[in-house]
Amino acid sequence: MATFTHQWFNNINQIDAHEWTRLFGNEPFTRHAFLYALEQSHCVNQETGWQPHHLAVYEADKLVALAPGYLKSHSYGEYVFDWAWAEAFEQHGLAYYPKWLSGVPFSPIEGQRIAIAHANTQSVYEYIKKQLNLTSIEQGWSGWHVNFCPKMQAQALCTDDIMQRVGVQFQWFNKGFKTFDDFLNTLTARKRKTLKKERAKIAQQSITIEWLQGSHISPETMQLFCEFYQRTYLKRSGHLGYLNIEFFTLLQALMGDQLIVMLAKKDNKIVAATLSLQGENTLYGRYWGANEEIDSLHFELCYYQGIEFAIKHNLHCFHSGAQGEHKIPRGFEPVFTYSSHYIVEPDFRAAINDYLKRERQHMTMYKTQCADLLPFKNQ
Numbered sequence: 285m286a287t288f289t290h291q292w293f294n295n296i297n298q299i300d301a302h303e304w305t306r307l308f309g310n311e312p313f314t315r316h317a318f319l320y321a322l323e324q325s326h327c328v329n330q331e332t333g334w335q336p337h338h339l340a341v342y343e344a345d346k347l348v349a350l351a352p353g354y355l356k357s358h359s360y361g362e363y364v365f366d367w368a369w370a371e372a373f374e375q376h377g378l379a380y381y382p383k384w385l386s387g388v389p390f391s392p393i394e395g396q397r398i399a400i401a402h403a404n405t406q407s408v409y410e411y412i413k414k415q416l417n418l419t420s421i422e423q424g425w426s427g428w429h430v431n432f433c434p435k436m437q438a439q440a441l442c443t444d445d446i447m448q449r450v451g452v453q454f455q456w457f458n459k460g461f462k463t464f465d466d467f468l469n470t471l472t473a474r475k476r477k478t479l480k481k482e483r484a485k486i487a488q489q490s491i492t493i494e495w496l497q498g499s500h501i502s503p504e505t506m507q508l509f510c511e512f513y514q515r516t517y518l519k520r521s522g523h524l525g526y527l528n529i530e531f532f533t534l535l536q537a538l539m540g541d542q543l544i545v546m547l548a549k550k551d552n553k554i555v556a557a558t559l560s561l562q563g564e565n566t567l568y569g570r571y572w573g574a575n576e577e578i579d580s581l582h583f584e585l586c587y588y589q590g591i592e593f594a595i596k597h598n599l600h601c602f603h604s605g606a607q608g609e610h611k612i613p614r615g616f617e618p619v620f621t622y623s624s625h626y627i628v629e630p631d632f633r634a635a636i637n638d639y640l641k642r643e644r645q646h647m648t649m650y651k652t653q654c655a656d657l658l659p660f661k662n663q
Contacts, residue, residue, distance in 0.1 A: 288411045293338045298321050299350070299470045307350050307399035309541075312561040312568065313388040313393045314395055317538035319352055326528035328389050332526075333357040339415075341408060349412065353423075361526050363392035363606045364431045364449065364623050369636060371435060372560060373426065378629065380426045384416065387431035390526040392606035393568060394621055397433040398441075405416055409440045413626075420628050427627040440623035447637050449623045450647045452654065454609075454616035456587075456602040466589070467615065474660035475613055483588060485580040490549065493589055496545040504546060506532050512573025527571070530552045532613065533560070548574075553617050557587050560593075567594045569604040571583055587614055587660075604624040609654070618654040620647070 296319050304316040325543035328334035334354045341349035359366055373380035386397045400408045416428045442448045461467045461610055468476050510529045515523035548556040560567055569590045594602040627633040
């Protein structure tokens with residue numbers, strides 16, 4: 285029987301980058317470089333409520349599993365909403381924070397949260413679950429959470445006490461399209477006309493779009509993008525956003541080959557920009573900012589240009605972030621997301637488990653209702 289040990293790390297640089305890549309590969313949001321940039325730029329630390337607390341599992345001296353993790357003192361920037369749980373704890377005189385979260389800060393992106401390189405993966409999962417449960421009790425955490433993991437990983441973590449949560453996002457899928465018109469031709473005539481009209485507004489306003497990748501993204505462009513991003517966050521949320529210029533600069537230096545900046549220009553002046561990341565088969569549209577409101581520009585830059593890019597580069601999926609029923613008529617399909625949750629306090633665990641069972645039923649119906657609204661001819 286395998287004998288495992290584990291260690292906690294409060295700095296990702298304490299874990300060898302090559303070893304990290306051996307387990308996680310090069311999907312952008314779990315790359316060592318991406319998480320390092322978050323730490324080095326101080327976007328994640330104790331002061332921001334995201335204290336790095338990564339888990340490494342060993343068999344003898346060999347690293348066999350990794351889980352990027354954070355001790356949280358709030359629930360901002362997670363996109364799996366548990367504020368009601370925290371409020372219920374507080375109303376009963378209990379502390380919901382700290383909690384341990386395995387996820388990618390500020391990014392509602394599905395991916396492996398626990399990377400395992402071992403012949404008996406389930407034995408590793410069993411060890412990890414046991415240690416997380418014990419550490420939660422020993423350290424006074426309210427529990428632990430694994431957000432936006434694949435369905436199979438959520439199922440591997442699930443027990444009577446470890447609960448599965450289901451959500452819905454909207455993603456665009458490339459069905460062998462060669463051009464944007466190929467995609468448009470799959471839509472009903474009315475929806476196709478609406479999208480064409482929306483895109484025509486951009487040309488009518490003399491707006492042009494430029495794509496920049498890798499070394500073509502200058503530091504000045506990244507600085508301007510960050511200003512747009514922070515200005516847009518400030519207007520929408522009253523703060524400058526979770527990320528800063530130090531993060532974006534490091535991202536460009538360390539992962540420039542996976543970055544795509546899309547610029548919108550009016551009268552030869554940049555008025556808006558997006559920053560996306562490219563995985564093996566997926567384009568991830570993540571960050572957006574603008575310095576003025578322009579009719580239909582958000583849809584063009586954040587959705588239609590992403591679809592164009594995915595088609596041109598033969599990418600299977602375009603993931604444009606969380607929520608957004610307005611994506612449905614633009615061809616973004618509802619998909620389930622999965623997360624796993626453990627709460628130490630048994631009465632609250634039972635109450636939350638009951639709530640999640642009802643929520644899963646609601647999400648199943650919601651996904652079906654959304655699918656019925658898709659704009660495709662065969663819908």
